[in-house]
Amino acid sequence: MIALGAVGTWCLEHLASAMPKLMHFLNANLKHASAPVVSQACWVLGEFARWLVEQALEGNTKPLHYTTNNLLPLFNNPKKSLQSAVGPLDVQVGI
Numbered sequence: 001m002i003a004l005g006a007v008g009t010w011c012l013e014h015l016a017s018a019m020p021k022l023m024h025f026l027n028a029n030l031k032h033a034s035a036p037v038v039s040q041a042c043w044v045l046g047e048f049a050r051w052l053v054e055q056a057l058e059g060n061t062k063p064l065h066y067t068t069n070n071l072l073p074l075f076n077n078p079k080k081s082l083q084s085a086v087g088p089l090d091v092q093v094g095i
Helices: 002-029 035-047 049-057 062-076 083-093
Strands: none
Touching (some): 049 062
C-alpha cells in the first residue's frame, strides 16, 4: 500500500482504469482492525485526493462520497490516523 501511494501520484493517468478497484481496496482498509493499516490507507487516499476531486468535478461524485463516508467514522477514533488523508483532501477541495 505504501509503495502505491509513493508512486501513484506520479502515474495517475496510467492507473486510471484501476482506480475504482484501488479506491474500493483502500476504503475497505479504513475498516481494518490494525491501526497502522488504517493509517496507511488514509495516507494513500490522501495521495489520491486529486483523482477523487477530479472525478467529482467531472460529475462522478460517487468515489468522493464513498470515501468521505468511510473517513467520517474515523474522526471519533483518535487511534486511527485521519490527518494524513484529510490534509491533502482539504487542499484539493479548497477547504
